[in-house]
Amino acid sequence: MSQKDSGFFKKFHESINQSLDDVAKNNFANLECDSKRVSYLCSLHAVKNYDISEDLGRCETGGDFPVKKDFEKARQLKDEGGNAVQKGDWVAALNLYSQSIKFMPAKETEELSILLANRSAALNHLEQYEETLADIQRSLSLGYPRHLRYKIYERKARTLLVLKRNQEAITAFQNTISALDEASKLDKEKRQKMRTDAKLMLEILNKGLVLAGNPKDPEPQKKTPPKPKLPGKHNTQYVAASDAIRIEQNETKGRYAVATRDIPVGEILLVEKPHSGVLLGEYSSTHCQNCFVKCSIPLPCPKCPNVIFCSEKCLEAAQKSYHAYECQILPLIWKSGCSITCHIALRMITQNKKEYFKNIIKDLKIKPDGTYKTDDYRNIFHLVAHENKRPKQDFLHRTQMAVFLVKLLEVSGYFDNKPRDKVLMDELKSMGVDEKYKDDVELIGGLVLKNLEVLQFNAHEVFELQCSKPKVGQCVIKHYGRSVFLAGAVFPTLALFNHSCDPSVVRYFCGPFIVVRSVKNIKKDDEVSENYGPIFTTVPKEKRQAILQDQYWFTCDCGPCKENWPLYVEMNENYMRFKCDSDRPCPNVVAVPHDCKEFMVQCGLCHQYTNILKGLKSLQDTEMIYRLGRASMEEGKYGEAMKKFVEVLKLYDSTLSPPYRSYYDCVQDLRSCMLAVGNYSIV
Numbered sequence: 001m002s003q004k005d006s007g008f009f010k011k012f013h014e015s016i017n018q019s020l021d022d023v024a025k026n027n028f029a030n031l032e033c034d035s036k037r038v039s040y041l042c043s044l045h046a047v048k049n050y051d052i053s054e055d056l057g058r059c060e061t062g063g064d065f066p067v068k069k070d071f072e073k074a075r076q077l078k079d080e081g082g083n084a085v086q087k088g089d090w091v092a093a094l095n096l097y098s099q100s101i102k103f104m105p106a107k108e109t110e111e112l113s114i115l116l117a118n119r120s121a122a123l124n125h126l127e128q129y130e131e132t133l134a135d136i137q138r139s140l141s142l143g144y145p146r147h148l149r150y151k152i153y154e155r156k157a158r159t160l161l162v163l164k165r166n167q168e169a170i171t172a173f174q175n176t177i178s179a180l181d182e183a184s185k186l187d188k189e190k191r192q193k194m195r196t197d198a199k200l201m202l203e204i205l206n207k208g209l210v211l212a213g214n215p216k217d218p219e220p221q222k223k224t225p226p227k228p229k230l231p232g233k234h235n236t237q238y239v240a241a242s243d244a245i246r247i248e249q250n251e252t253k254g255r256y257a258v259a260t261r262d263i264p265v266g267e268i269l270l271v272e273k274p275h276s277g278v279l280l281g282e283y284s285s286t287h288c289q290n291c292f293v294k295c296s297i298p299l300p301c302p303k304c305p306n307v308i309f310c311s312e313k314c315l316e317a318a319q320k321s322y323h324a325y326e327c328q329i330l331p332l333i334w335k336s337g338c339s340i341t342c343h344i345a346l347r348m349i350t351q352n353k354k355e356y357f358k359n360i361i362k363d364l365k366i367k368p369d370g371t372y373k374t375d376d377y378r379n380i381f382h383l384v385a386h387e388n389k390r391p392k393q394d395f396l397h398r399t400q401m402a403v404f405l406v407k408l409l410e411v412s413g414y415f416d417n418k419p420r421d422k423v424l425m426d427e428l429k430s431m432g433v434d435e436k437y438k439d440d441v442e443l444i445g446g447l448v449l450k451n452l453e454v455l456q457f458n459a460h461e462v463f464e465l466q467c468s469k470p471k472v473g474q475c476v477i478k479h480y481g482r483s484v485f486l487a488g489a490v491f492p493t494l495a496l497f498n499h500s501c502d503p504s505v506v507r508y509f510c511g512p513f514i515v516v517r518s519v520k521n522i523k524k525d526d527e528v529s530e531n532y533g534p535i536f537t538t539v540p541k542e543k544r545q546a547i548l549q550d551q552y553w554f555t556c557d558c559g560p561c562k563e564n565w566p567l568y569v570e571m572n573e574n575y576m577r578f579k580c581d582s583d584r585p586c587p588n589v590v591a592v593p594h595d596c597k598e599f600m601v602q603c604g605l606c607h608q609y610t611n612i613l614k615g616l617k618s619l620q621d622t623e624m625i626y627r628l629g630r631a632s633m634e635e636g637k638y639g640e641a642m643k644k645f646v647e648v649l650k651l652y653d654s655t656l657s658p659p660y661r662s663y664y665d666c667v668q669d670l671r672s673c674m675l676a677v678g679n680y681s682i683v
């Protein structure tokens, strides 16, 4: 989630570094809190005299600036959409109408209503029926011209017929007949024919309904996947987690998750929405700004052409909070080349009003001990930030980022609690913030800096699987999909899970939720660990340790690191790793060659005997069950495949001790099936 080399932030950073003399650096190094660090840097001449507007002119990337809708462009795209319709290319038409809608100024309500009606025709041809109905509704609510309404009522009626929603179709046909009275430009004959057809349909539908005993219409199909469910009870303190998890803490590891009972492989342990999450700029035209789901039928922001939303719900949620302030400054953020982490740090502020932070600031010193909620900023504030280990140079670098973000907040109108309609170029002639916002710089600037520190260790990547288009008549095969990094986010409960190079969970995304699921059988009181990047099967120990030290500032002493486990390719396939089966608990592994003739083998540690034959018997079906799982997976039947893999891992765990290849083959396949259940898009 690093900062880009292109963009003007890097130049600002270098320029400020060069201008700071030893006295200023020393003064800065002696500061002891985040608010003072930001206020100090903001007060320096080098910052005040830094002109962003100059850099902005030279930046090519990152959308328009200043931000504006473009009526001419929208009209041109609409005409191109019309040409695509003439050629029968409905996919192109859909895309062009969506583009046109994005650029059409919100005040052009009639134009927008026509575009939505046109798009509904494309959707109807492409058999996207729920979406057709949604666009017709939007078009009507924007005042689609009365003399044309018969067209979209009739489209609505026929779409409802396909969906077998006959009661609603009757109303839509009745509306068609009434609307035909106002179809002043339709020639008489056509009007008469449409009226007759609609009346005939009404007759047929009414008779059919009477014969069927007036059944209720089926429910509209839901567009968004349902929220994944935790099995059993929720954790009473950490509400996003299940009661199979508790959080413990110690000196070296800080907080970490532990199993309150034996957890079988495949169990969902946590379902959480981000506290804050930000979509990467490059996906702003294809994915919902609010929930990161790919949207083929985008809804634009009424004010800017930079972002899209998947639904009215997401659009409203964004407009009521962060997007009101970010609308005008988004291209500035993108053009700056600052990292996604910077943007999340800003979002953690813009999603709440200034008053919210003013009210909680005095509580922030104490760690809250009540219910741990995802949307409570106080929990974010107390995530690990390693202030005591942080070098002064690092503070300086992050404070420069904070200064830039505070400037963006100023020009967005955040400090005035009033979103601005446009950013004034004059205000960008200095990176300094107006004196009248001195208190805001101290309060909010301090929090922005704290956010940047917290995010360094606690942010997660949000990804989706990108899958190839299936052949006609086949379903999408998702396990060959490529995981693509779409967004960055912070999940406050998941952020309490520590790392292992041999993790016990997998995470994937379902709509806006992150889902964490066991990928191993976890024993009661064992740690439930996730993975921060390097996995022992593919990355050598020294490299893993270096990555974790560099990025997360800890020395990993997980099982594979402590015992120097081999990489997958180095695993010795000549031996089977039997668990010592003595009647007293013994942690030893009894390595037995595949061609062993004995059936009782002595443990080198406890000297008791393990019955190999019994173990082999329990394993005899694993290969067959695993093959059945693989076959289901190849057919895209992921639920069935998962059941088989879970069965295999249970059998393995009852007898053998990892690491060995067949165990990790199965874990890897199970993992792929779980990811296939999550968000995906077809490319």
Ligand SMILES: C[S@@+](CC[C@H](N)C(=O)[O-])C[C@H]1O[C@@H](n2cnc3c(N)ncnc32)[C@H](O)[C@@H]1O
Pocket: 252, 253, 254, 255, 256, 383, 384, 457, 458, 495, 496, 497, 498, 499, 500, 552, 553, 554, 555, 556, 557, 558
């Ligand atoms: C996302 S946080 C995990 C929760 C954290 N332990 C806490 O107290 O809030 C990441 C930080 O946890 C610590 N950590 C994570 N995994 C660890 C491990 N295996 N051993 C020691 N510390 C670990 C490191 O300090 C790391 O920077």
